Amino acid sequence: MTSNPEGSRIKAVLGPTNTGKTHLAIERMCAHSSGAIGFPLRLLAREVYDRVVAIKGEAQVALITGEERIEPPGARYFLCTVEAMPLRSTVRASGDDGSLAFVALDEAQLAADRERGHVFTDCLLHARGREETMLLGAATIEPLVRSLVPEAAIESRPRFSTLRHIGARKLSRLPPRSAIVAFSVEQVYAVAEMLRRYRGGAAVVMGALSPETRNRQVAMFQSGEVDYIVATDAIGMGLNLDVTHVAFASLTKFDGVRQRRLIPAEMAQIAGRAGRHQTDGTFGTLAGIKGPAPEFSEEEVYAIEEHRFAPLTKLFWREAQPRFDTLATLIADLEASPDRPELAPAVEAIDLAVLKRLAAEDLADGVKGPGMVRRFWEACSLPDFRQLGPDVHARFVARLWQDLRGGYLGADYVAARIAELDRVQGDIDTLQGRIAAIRSWAYICQRPDWVLARDEMAARARAVEARLSDALHGRLTERFVNRRTAILMKTLGTDPALLPVSLAQDGNLLVEDEPIGRIDGFRFSVDHSASHDDRKMLLAAGEKALPRILSERAETLIASDMADVSIAGGALHWEGHQLARIEDSGDPLDPRLDPARELGFLPEAARARLMAALSQWLAAKLSPLAPLAKLAEAAKNPAAGSQARALLLNLLAGHGVVARENAGIEHLPKEMRPFLRRLGVTFGALDVFAGALLKPAPRTLLHALGRDRRPVHDTMQPVIEAGRRLPAGYRSVGRQAVRVDVGEKILRAAHQTRAEKAKRRFVLDPALAISTGLTPESWRKLLAAAGFRYQPARQLAEGAFGPPAPGTWQWQPGRNRKPPTKPAAKVPANSAFAALADLKVP
Numbered sequence: 001m002t003s004n005p006e007g008s009r010i011k012a013v014l015g016p017t018n019t020g021k022t023h024l025a026i027e028r029m030c031a032h033s034s035g036a037i038g039f040p041l042r043l044l045a046r047e048v049y050d051r052v053v054a055i056k057g058e059a060q061v062a063l064i065t066g067e068e069r070i071e072p073p074g075a076r077y078f079l080c081t082v083e084a085m086p087l088r089s090t091v092r093a094s095g096d097d098g099s100l101a102f103v104a105l106d107e108a109q110l111a112a113d114r115e116r117g118h119v120f121t122d123c124l125l126h127a128r129g130r131e132e133t134m135l136l137g138a139a140t141i142e143p144l145v146r147s148l149v150p151e152a153a154i155e156s157r158p159r160f161s162t163l164r165h166i167g168a169r170k171l172s173r174l175p176p177r178s179a180i181v182a183f184s185v186e187q188v189y190a191v192a193e194m195l196r197r198y199r200g201g202a203a204v205v206m207g208a209l210s211p212e213t214r215n216r217q218v219a220m221f222q223s224g225e226v227d228y229i230v231a232t233d234a235i236g237m238g239l240n241l242d243v244t245h246v247a248f249a250s251l252t253k254f255d256g257v258r259q260r261r262l263i264p265a266e267m268a269q270i271a272g273r274a275g276r277h278q279t280d281g282t283f284g285t286l287a288g289i290k291g292p293a294p295e296f297s298e299e300e301v302y303a304i305e306e307h308r309f310a311p312l313t314k315l316f317w318r319e320a321q322p323r324f325d326t327l328a329t330l331i332a333d334l335e336a337s338p339d340r341p342e343l344a345p346a347v348e349a350i351d352l353a354v355l356k357r358l359a360a361e362d363l364a365d366g367v368k369g370p371g372m373v374r375r376f377w378e379a380c381s382l383p384d385f386r387q388l389g390p391d392v393h394a395r396f397v398a399r400l401w402q403d404l405r406g407g408y409l410g411a412d413y414v415a416a417r418i419a420e421l422d423r424v425q426g427d428i429d430t431l432q433g434r435i436a437a438i439r440s441w442a443y444i445c446q447r448p449d450w451v452l453a454r455d456e457m458a459a460r461a462r463a464v465e466a467r468l469s470d471a472l473h474g475r476l477t478e479r480f481v482n483r484r485t486a487i488l489m490k491t492l493g494t495d496p497a498l499l500p501v502s503l504a505q506d507g508n509l510l511v512e513d514e515p516i517g518r519i520d521g522f523r524f525s526v527d528h529s530a531s532h533d534d535r536k537m538l539l540a541a542g543e544k545a546l547p548r549i550l551s552e553r554a555e556t557l558i559a560s561d562m563a564d565v566s567i568a569g570g571a572l573h574w575e576g577h578q579l580a581r582i583e584d585s586g587d588p589l590d591p592r593l594d595p596a597r598e599l600g601f602l603p604e605a606a607r608a609r610l611m612a613a614l615s616q617w618l619a620a621k622l623s624p625l626a627p628l629a630k631l632a633e634a635a636k637n638p639a640a641g642s643q644a645r646a647l648l649l650n651l652l653a654g655h656g657v658v659a660r661e662n663a664g665i666e667h668l669p670k671e672m673r674p675f676l677r678r679l680g681v682t683f684g685a686l687d688v689f690a691g692a693l694l695k696p697a698p699r700t701l702l703h704a705l706g707r708d709r710r711p712v713h714d715t716m717q718p719v720i721e722a723g724r725r726l727p728a729g730y731r732s733v734g735r736q737a738v739r740v741d742v743g744e745k746i747l748r749a750a751h752q753t754r755a756e757k758a759k760r761r762f763v764l765d766p767a768l769a770i771s772t773g774l775t776p777e778s779w780r781k782l783l784a785a786a787g788f789r790y791q792p793a794r795q796l797a798e799g800a801f802g803p804p805a806p807g808t809w810q811w812q813p814g815r816n817r818k819p820p821t822k823p824a825a826k827v828p829a830n831s832a833f834a835a836l837a838d839l840k841v842p
Contacts, residue, residue, distance in 0.1 A: 009132055012137070012152045013136050013155045014136075015159065016268060019159055020157065025136055029052075035076075036079075036085060036086065036129075037078075037080070040120075046063065046068075048079050061077045063079050063080075066442075068211075068462065069446045083119055085123060099128075101129055102129040104133070114256060120315075124149065124315075126320070139311075142154060143312070144311075144315055162280045163283060164282050165284060165301045166283070168285045170286075177242060179245070180195075180249055181247070187250065188230050191249055193479075200226060200481070203226055210439070212466055217473065233270055244279065246283045264303040267296070283304065317340075326373060330373055335348075352380075353390040354393055357390065358397065379404055382396075385443070410452060432472065435469065438464050441461050442458065503519060515527050520576060521574045521576065522602070524543070555609075558609065558613045561617070562614065569704070570706025572593070582706070588622065593614060625698055625701055627690050628652070628702075643672065644668060646667070647665065651688065656693030657694070659687055686786055703728065711723075711726070713727040719738050720737050722737040731743055733779075734777055734778045734781045735775075736775065750786070754809075764788075766779055788809050788810070789811075791807060
């Protein structure tokens with residue numbers, strides 16, 4: 001419905017949220033040669049500033065708030081907070097020289113606000129554009145606009161989408177893209193903490209945030225990084241968000257005087273954030289916090305859904321152009337009553353409260369004359385960004401006035417105050433306190449006649465606020481956002497193939513760059529830093545992605561020709577984890593592989609390909625055991641005879657080495673020895689062994705396969721130091737151990753010398769033994785074990801000269817045989833056991 005008095009240049013566009021009022025004002029302003037829009041929040045002013053800059057360019061657009069002033073020399077479009085609108089002080093009637101072509105006031109119904117209403121009322125009554133003026137607000141202000149601005153054309157705009165009540169919902173049942181509204185910092189934090197725990201987190205928006213922090217928090221929500229936003233009722237002041245549902249954590253608030261229930265119009269202003277343009281929205285309350293869930297009455301639901309609210313009956317007013325003759329005159333004008341019935345005297349705001357407190361103190365004695373009184377009032381009008389109340393704020397203003405009374409604040413003094421706040425350490429509350437304090441100094445630095453080097457100081461204050469804002473955003477995100485959980489909450493119900501899980505080079509399993517665990521080998525483990533509540537979800541996400549990830553990992557391993565796969569402890573290992581156990585199949589070159597439990601997550605086809613590739617790789621690695629395989633095959637041959645097969649089985653049990661006394665060689669027919677020698681078997685004086693299996697490769701393999709539990713020597717040196725447990729293939733000779741084939745070589749040389757000398761006693765040359773590393777003592781112990789007896793030479797007589805005679809050796813093989821069994825003692829004839837002695841064992 002439109003009421004358009006002829007010739008009117010003032011238009012009031014009224015209606016609920018999501019009617020496009022602000023968008024219309026932006027379009028109308030950009031269609032004029034110049035213009036300004038006043039907003040209730042600097043956050044909203046900043047948002048619209050960015051939009052207009054995109055249309056008109058930075059050189060033509062200005063942003064003016066209490067703490068920030070971006071004003072290019074040729075600016076023609078001004079986006080301001082209502083208190084900072086240049087129209088209030090420079091242009092108070094249409095047609096004045098230098099006036100702007102277009103002026104708009106957003107959220108005009110805030111003229112009924114106790115704290116700031118008088119500022120909105122002043123703009124509504126006096127701020128005019130040369131060509132067009134727009135008053136934007138809720139329909140509740142329509143009767144007062146008709147009365148106070150009768151020349152205005154009233155245009156009612158319907159909401160683009162419907163708003164529907166869906167009752168109370170627990171956090172676990174909140175739909176995605178929801179905004180939860182709370183009315184205290186403590187409640188905002190509590191709700192955000194629970195959302196982090198159960199739904200991955202939330203963005204946080206409060207009026208005390210700097211524009212940079214607020215924009216980055218909103219950007220997280222708008223981009224879908226988080227599906228929830230927790231905010232104070234500042235969200236109702238035109239912040240454009242893609243919200244589908246608004247949940248009220250409470251329906252009461254403290255309005256500066258008392259705790260009261262929201263009126264339906266306030267509820268609707270907040271609930272109206274749900275649904276944008278043609279998208280319908282819902283609203284309700286939040287259950288399961290503390291105590292019973294808040295509930296809307298049927299009348300409140302009807303009013304919100306149908307946009308029917310009681311009209312405003314009064315707007316707050318305060319003299320906008322008081323007299324500055326004396327402090328008493330100024331206070332009297334500020335406390336004066338309006339002369340129209342539609343207006344009510346403004347409640348004492350904090351600026352007036354500070355003025356009255358300081359006017360009663362000694363520091364006000366020197367405030368004389370209109371210029372000084374005006375300057376004193378401007379100091380008292382410093383906003384209380386820290387929200388500490390009139391008493392504390394008055395002390396800050398008093399300290400400020402002591403410096404301002406004499407002229408300007410010194411640049412060094414302001415720089416020092418700003419530097420004190422330039423610290424990004426601390427928790428959320430600490431950083432918010434510093435941001436509030438730096439906002440005060442940013443406001444002070446914006447005043448044209450308060451600070452020397454104003455532009456430099458203002459830039460410093462903005463830079464500190466930006467750094468603090470970045471730090472605050474980081475703390476908020478760290479505390480209230482679990483990005484990993486948020487991503488998983490969105491994707492766990494989808495097709496596993498679409499789950500955004502990837503494997504990093506370092507083995508971390510990532511969901512959109514957020515770690516959910518690690519994969520070592522083919523074993524998945526949940527991120528150790530995850531909370532108990534998150535572990536199940538991370539495990540479920542990992543297991544959904546494992547078939548695909550592990551299949552890719554298996555193919556990569558196969559393509560690398562089993563790079564970094566090792567054999568140890570009777571199993572195949574990769575990246576420190578077991579792939580498969582190696583089971584004995586009877587064929588040393590073709591063992592059986594038992595896959596590890598972790599390979600069970602591989603799809604069957606991928607697991608079969610991997611096991612086949614592992615078997616092929618292992619077969620190639622086992623080639624040094626070919627001599628052992630020949631022995632095993634011969635042991636199965638019936639033609640070898642039972643005695644030869646028994647010896648072969650002893651050799652297989654000893655993995656290629658068996659002591660001669662344990663080999664059963666005394667039962668082996670001599671005609672079978674050539675057959676065994678062709679298999680590589682050596683019949684030594686002390687040991688029977690397969691020489692090919694005494695090399696490092698087969699000995700290391702046998703140990704790694706778990707076949708030979710004895711220690712293994714990596715290089716199989718001829719002689720090593722003896723220990724408590726000898727490596728496989730060695731024989732102890734005192735403090736040293738000699739490899740059995742090397743020991744046999746030394747013994748054969750001794751027998752050859754004995755045969756050549758053909759004497760009972762003979763001399764042996766130790767050169768061969770010493771060249772292998774044996775000491776003379778160890779050499780003698782080796783020969784003694786083989787039946788050689790050493791006879792030291794006689795010492796030279798006293799006074800004789802010349803080399804001593806060498807010691808001699810004598811071969812006495814019987815000395816190494818076991819002593820004969822002692823005959824059984826005779827039983828006395830009169831013994832009770834005498835009869836048993838004659839019994840014969842059948």
